[in-house]
Amino acid sequence: MNYHDILCETRGPVGIAILNRPHQLNALSTALMRELVQALEQWEADDQIGAMVIIGNDKAFAAGADIKEMQDQTFAALLLRDFPEGRGGAWTRVAAVRKPIIAAVSGYALGGGCELAMACDFIIAADNAKFGQPEITVGTMPGAGGTQRLPRLIGVAKAVEMCAGGKPVSAREAASLGLIDQLIEGDLAAGAVAFARSIAEKPVSKTRDRSEKLGSAAECAAIFATARDSVRKKQRGLLAPLAAIDAVEAATQLPFEEGCQTEARLFTECLFSDQSKALIHVFFSEREVAKIPDVPKETPALPVNRVAVVGSGTMGGGIAMVFVNAGIPVVLKDVDQAALEMGLNRIKRNYATSVQRGRFTQSYVDERLELIKPVLSYDAFFDVDMALEAVFEGMAPKKTVFAELDRACRPGAVLASNTSTLNIDEIAGATSRPESVIGTHFFSPANVMRLLEIVRGKKTSKEVIATCMQLSKKLGKIGVLVGNCRGFVGNRMFGPYRREAQFLVEEGADVAAVDEALVEFGNAMGPLATGDLAGLDVGWRIRKEYRHLEKPGVRQPFAEDRLCELGRYGQKTMKGWYQYDENRRASADPEVTTLVRTWSAEAGIPQRQISASDIVDRCIYALVNEGARILEEGYALRAADIDIIYLNGYGFPAYRGGPMWHADTVGLPKVYQRICELQLQHGELWTPAPLLKRLAEEGKTFAEYDKQQLAAA
Ligand code: NAI
Numbered sequence: 042m043n044y045h046d047i048l049c050e051t052r053g054p055v056g057i058a059i060l061n062r063p064h065q066l067n068a069l070s071t072a073l074m075r076e077l078v079q080a081l082e083q084w085e086a087d088d089q090i091g092a093m094v095i096i097g098n099d100k101a102f103a104a105g106a107d108i109k110e111m112q113d114q115t116f117a118a119l120l121l122r123d124f125p126e127g128r129g130g131a132w133t134r135v136a137a138v139r140k141p142i143i144a145a146v147s148g149y150a151l152g153g154g155c156e157l158a159m160a161c162d163f164i165i166a167a168d169n170a171k172f173g174q175p176e177i178t179v180g181t182m183p184g185a186g187g188t189q190r191l192p193r194l195i196g197v198a199k200a201v202e203m204c205a206g207g208k209p210v211s212a213r214e215a216a217s218l219g220l221i222d223q224l225i226e227g228d229l230a231a232g233a234v235a236f237a238r239s240i241a242e243k244p245v246s247k248t249r250d251r252s253e254k255l256g257s258a259a260e261c262a263a264i265f266a267t268a269r270d271s272v273r274k275k276q277r278g279l280l281a282p283l284a285a286i287d288a289v290e291a292a293t294q295l296p297f298e299e300g301c302q303t304e305a306r307l308f309t310e311c312l313f314s315d316q317s318k319a320l321i322h323v324f325f326s327e328r329e330v331a332k333i334p335d336v337p338k339e340t341p342a343l344p345v346n347r348v349a350v351v352g353s354g355t356m357g358g359g360i361a362m363v364f365v366n367a368g369i370p371v372v373l374k375d376v377d378q379a380a381l382e383m384g385l386n387r388i389k390r391n392y393a394t395s396v397q398r399g400r401f402t403q404s405y406v407d408e409r410l411e412l413i414k415p416v417l418s419y420d421a422f423f424d425v426d427m428a429l430e431a432v433f434e435g436m437a438p439k440k441t442v443f444a445e446l447d448r449a450c451r452p453g454a455v456l457a458s459n460t461s462t463l464n465i466d467e468i469a470g471a472t473s474r475p476e477s478v479i480g481t482h483f484f485s486p487a488n489v490m491r492l493l494e495i496v497r498g499k500k501t502s503k504e505v506i507a508t509c510m511q512l513s514k515k516l517g518k519i520g521v522l523v524g525n526c527r528g529f530v531g532n533r534m535f536g537p538y539r540r541e542a543q544f545l546v547e548e549g550a551d552v553a554a555v556d557e558a559l560v561e562f563g564n565a566m567g568p569l570a571t572g573d574l575a576g577l578d579v580g581w582r583i584r585k586e587y588r589h590l591e592k593p594g595v596r597q598p599f600a601e602d603r604l605c606e607l608g609r610y611g612q613k614t615m616k617g618w619y620q621y622d623e624n625r626r627a628s629a630d631p632e633v634t635t636l637v638r639t640w641s642a643e644a645g646i647p648q649r650q651i652s653a654s655d656i657v658d659r660c661i662y663a664l665v666n667e668g669a670r671i672l673e674e675g676y677a678l679r680a681a682d683i684d685i686i687y688l689n690g691y692g693f694p695a696y697r698g699g700p701m702w703h704a705d706t707v708g709l710p711k712v713y714q715r716i717c718e719l720q721l722q723h724g725e726l727w728t729p730a731p732l733l734k735r736l737a738e739e740g741k742t743f744a745e746y747d748k749q750q751l752a753a754a
Contacts, residue, residue, distance in 0.1 A: 281317070284307040316696040391486075428454060
């Protein structure tokens with residue numbers, strides 16, 4: 042037989058099938074599955090062969106289903122063609138072969154790869170092996186026997202944890218759980234052949250027939266109840282983990298075949314769900330954002346081995362932590378000893394919390410702190426590769442600092458600003474080298490949030506862009522390149538979103554009702570609570586700076602500015618939209634309700650009952666409409682980039698794929714129509730974005746627009 046996705050060889054009586062898609066980590070294409078089953082069934086019929094080994098390469102046994110096929114939706118069709126008995130059919134046939142099969146695992150055995158290993162009669166593994174059922178990260182669940190075999194092999198509690206949590210286990214843990222039969226040192230293929238010989242005469246017990254680890258009904262009930270509870274809290278809104286738990290439960294209640302049928306049904310529901318499509322979109326978009334049409338992969342990046350951070354406040358301190366966590370030494374500057382000490386103490390407190398929570402060891406933290414050099418002058422800036430500014434938000438202080446950096450840093454050093462709203466070109470204008478200036482917009486808390494908006498100025502060089510994009514990876518961030526407009530991408534969209542939240546309160550919605558509707562939608566936090574957390578005064582100051590740009594006659598929200606005038610800045614003053622106790626627990630504040638009602642009456646704003654779905658439409662479609670403008674104006678390269686920004690910087694639910702993907706899922710004609718209605722009710726702030734109008738009329742999606750743009754580039 043001529044195979045493509047596998048290679049076959051024999052060593053004496055042992056047939057060895059080598060999974061052969063090394064560039065895809067042996068992702069299980071339907072072709073690979075078909076070829077593998079054929080090869081094993083041929084050996085089963087071959088008298089010369091007594092046992093078989095399935096092996097991958099050093100990096101991967103098999104890293105799971107081919108997600109490209111899954112995205113194309115060819116996966117399901119191909120599977121049904123080749124294995125009409127369903128997704129688990131291929132591995133059911135592997136398990137039915139009447140000669141011993143040994144899975145020899147090195148590297149990843151994930152998803153369908155882990156299930157393939159479990160369908161074999163024995164698993165042996167190299168020390169670098171990793172076993173896991175991470176399907177929930179793409180909105181699906183194990184669908185080829187994983188939920189039925191895993192509890193039989195390692196017990197119900199751990200099986201639930203692996204299938205619903207998605208985290209893999211190491212070879213050693215797998216060995217102690219009883220998932221694998223032997224750890225192999227040295228050559229794995231040779232070890233597998235030796236193992237095959239050692240079991241040649243022994244009877245094989247099939248996993249499907251085992252039940253000793255399935256536990257009693259009472260034990261199981263407690264495990265499932267706790268697991269479901271935990272999913273509802275920690276993976277709020279996600280359907281796949283609950284489906285995975287249901288499937289493991291079936292393993293404890295039904296005979297093996299019926300359990301597999303239940304699993305197949307639940308798997309299919311997940312595979313065709315909007316959540317799975319959204320999460321697959323996220324999976325690919327995270328890789329896509331690194332691609333910048335006019336800054337090719339080959340663009341030389343500058344080495345960044347030593348950096349300086351100006352400003353040791355909330356952001357500067359967090360940014361310093363990000364760099365030293367990546368092993369890059371930092372010179373940290375502030376204006377005076379008191380400010381510097383405050384900054385350093387905040388960093389130490391943050392690290393102490395991480396040690397308490399077991400995230401870092403004390404010695405790790407000590408080493409990191411050693412890498413931070415606190416300074417009060419620019420003297421130590423002469424040899425840094427990059428300087429990042431994180432001083433107060435305001436054009437004047439930023440320009441002063443950049444002029445100073447221009448004098449203090451060597452030619453070629455990258456000069457970056459953490460500004461969240463200001464014009465990068467204007468800041469660059471304070472230096473003699475605008476080509477070296479770029480925005481690196483970290484999100485708060487900088488050491489936690491994964492997003493890094495990289496803001497390209499008019500003159501920013503391609504090398505500097507490539508440097509920051511690569512650096513983001515090294516720092517464990519996801520860098521997204523954006524253009525230089527007010528608020529860049531994330532905050533520019535956040536403006537209309539929070540504006541609508543305020544309007545809703547001014548029109549009669551309860552503060553808590555607005556937040557609850559958006560949390561119910563899936564957002565990590567409601568817009569008003571977010572304002573309280575970040576500090577309402579931040580936006581208030583920015584609005585004051587930009588007031589001259591406001592168009593006369595266009596409705597502006599007033600409630601938040603008035604709350605600020607009363608000193609209600611949010612959590613930092615214990616009062617904002619909510620009131621806070623000493624543990625920062627929020628509760629509704631009747632005073633706010635009274636105040637807003639009075640102000641609204643004075644402004645003549647009619648009060649009405651507002652439903653949760655109206656709240657969601659107003660806030661989410663405000664994001665979408667602004668996103669469409671940004672996209673058309675070219676400040677974001679792709680709709681997918683906007684999605685990644687919202688998922689990683691703004692707590693948008695990943696299972697909705699981001700605001701633009703969500704709009705595609707709802708259907709752009711429907712979104713457009715709703716925005717037109719809102720325009721009729723609320724005026725010009727709701728003018729539909731021209732791109733949205735066009736795509737809706739053409740029956741297209743933002744995802745299709747992305748593809749079109751890519752083809753044109
Ligand atoms: P902050 O007020 O906590 O810290 C500013 C620090 O800069 C203070 O320690 C101050 O002493 C120091 N500083 C001021 N002028 C200086 C100078 N000339 N040289 C050295 N140090 C100087 O402010 P925060 O919140 O850290 O914000 C910094 C920047 O980050 C701003 O541009 C802000 O817009 C941006 N940003 C803030 C976010 C937030 O959530 N706080 C999120 C993303 C960006």
